[in-house]
Amino acid sequence: MMDKTGDIMAVICLLLLKLPKGETASGKVLEETYRQWVRYKEDCSKMIENEPLPQADLAGLFCNRTFDKYACWPDAPAGSVVNISCPFYLPWYDKVSQGVVRRRCGSDGVWEREDSGQVWRDMTQCEEEKEVTSQELWVKQLMVSFRMLYTVGYSLSLFTLITALIILLSFRKLHCFRNFIHANLFLSFILRAVSVIVKDTMLERHWGREIIKQTDVTEILSHQAAIGCRIAQVMMQYCVLANHYWFFGEAHYLYSVLIASVLMDNNKYLPYICLGWGIPLLFVVPWVVMKLLKENKECWAVNENMSYWWIIRFPILFASLINFLIFMKVLKVILSKLRASNQAEYPDYKLRLAKATLTLIPLFGIHEVIFIFATDEQTSGFLRYAKVFITLFLNSFQGFLVGVLYCYINKEVQTELRRKLRSWRMEAEIVCCGQ
Template identity: 30%
Template sequence: RIARITPPVVCSLPVQVFLLWDSPVAASIQEQYCESLPPVTNHTGPQCNASVDLIGTCWPRSAVGQLVARPCPEYFYGVRYNTTNNGYRECLANGSWAARVNYSQCQEILSEEKKSKLHYHIAVIINYLGHCVSLGALLVAFVLFMRLRSIRCLRNIIHWNLIAAFILRNATWFVVQLTMNPEVHESNVVWCRLVTAAYNYFHVTNFFWMFGEGCYLHTAIVLTYSTDKLRKWMFICIGWCIPFPIIVAWAIGKLYYDNEKCWFGKRAGVYTDYIYQGPMILVLLINFIFLFNIVRILMTKLRASTTSETIQYRKAVKATLVLLPLLGITYMLFFVNPGEDEISRIVFIYFNSFLESFQGFFVSVFYCFLNSEVRSAVRKRWHRWQDKHSIRARVARAMSIPTSPTRVSFHSIKQSTAV
């Protein structure tokens, strides 16, 4: 049986700690207070007398054989506990309290600072894990596009460059994490500002290469312009060249108006970061317009078409439709205020950390690993390698076959001659 005092009567722990550990007089007052409390149940039989344990919890008079529940202490040694849970102590049959009190359900309440640190550390782990997985997948995809020359068309060259941009962005992210610390931030040395500029440059190139993906599909499907007339240098200018003056302009703005803390973050009232964030948002919105037109055309004019080129376009559109929200949502999240609600802030931190760090992995999967051209070329390479090695094995076996029968035949001839 569990007996609970209703309503629970307990001293607040700051008083308890003072009473128990400040002086013997205070401890005596605490015991007198505990004895004055009514018993847990109206029982005329054997009882356990009121008692105060070493933590300072008061256990009023209780009938023998009862398991008494008392609220957990509010504070103990400076640590706050959840008082909605209970500690338990048994009144033994001999009229004495059990020496051991069960406080296993008393859980520490983490302070806001501790909670923030905990969630921050988990978010950092997610970021490191995501960037490691992304970088590994991106490197594999990059090598596949580099080695498989049979699929090297303009569309896949654009995929290849997008993957390269993500590799460089992930690599500079690790450089930022491993080199930046509070001392470096405060010193604001030249090399740390250059690292920040490089990271932001590769961040911008990600969006402009996605813009290149959208331009290619829009030109081929909506404008019905022959892709043979499109040139690689056009997309290289879009993906690698245009972001450069944007970052240079941003760096000049930072140098004159916000030249502190390695150019990370921004001061109130200073909007230099919008120099590169604005173009990123602009190309993202243009890509959404492109995709709207592309999907509209595919749903109307190309529904009945089954040519291999049309099938490839459809697959490319599907990949872009999936990736654009992934790329766009994560960036738009920076402009969303999660509010003061704790759950909202936690969801914001984890959701943003996951999508931000695993972007490269999603790009590799949709543009390379699920690309039918890449998979077909890899299968052909694999079959060719197997055939090559099987031919070598057959030739080696064929060359080793004549030696044994020849020795046997000479041996048999010698025997027959002797006979």
């Protein structure tokens, strides 16, 4: 009886050697190929058990029928070369279906082996002939550039937002309801950036590891190994939703103070917390349940049934659409007031808040509305690459823009920073004079 771990090892090593890196990284081809390999092995086992014994032409020395973990071999007379069709489990079988794999039966009735002791076989006709075209090379370089783009964007956003959050929390005079919403928005952006980076790292760690020993194979294919990247995937989806709904809170706050003229008090904190951190749970939890019950495969990164994906996508599009409508409403009111030169009703901080939010809302939501029906599964060619570029660019650099507009160019923050800087200088001068 063959060792099951050794069987898995053989097929996985074969895939890692022959498949393009992008395909093995997804895991989808890997799991499907393993399933087909098990079926091929079972068919071979039936043949070995049920085929009649050799006839008179094999009455002398002959090599026994066997499954060498790559192909299924019949009994063969000593000194002969056996040709069989390429195994059907190969991912590229359609391209090599007419090819054969060869093996030699030695004159002593034993299948030939290499000097290293490994099984000898000629499977050149069963290998995938993959010509890298200029277009494929361009696409590969483009994907690498996209990854560098959003890595730089998220890293820059993280540094900007963490510094901005420290500033808002450090100065007592900046502690107000408006900055409370800003601080939570900063935190949601920070968590989103961290979750995206962790998710990418976990996916690469799960599918991109090298096969060194047999236990690595069973670990890759086990559900236990996927737990880490599944948790990272869930956290990323939650943080993305929280990020959208805290920006929805920003838009609602702007509408309240600028148009509805509603004064905020301490009793309003809880509704905004429920909106920003609570509502995402109402969608992430059902999505997790459906993934567990219906699509519990790999790292939950592939959406085979798009109806489950809409559990996450719908609330994002809803928040983006509402943000866009608020943007149009506020813009209309601001323009009408400016034309009438009646700015007395709008204090300076309200106008600054309006300018910052009106700058961010289009960047944050319009691309979601534009691509509402242009999903990854429905787009191809230039439109797909344009959508990926716009989405990655805006999503990764949004945190940087938010930090700059809501903190670094905010007059209240600048005033507090200058005041604190003057205070430090005076303390330094006193210390120097005292010495």
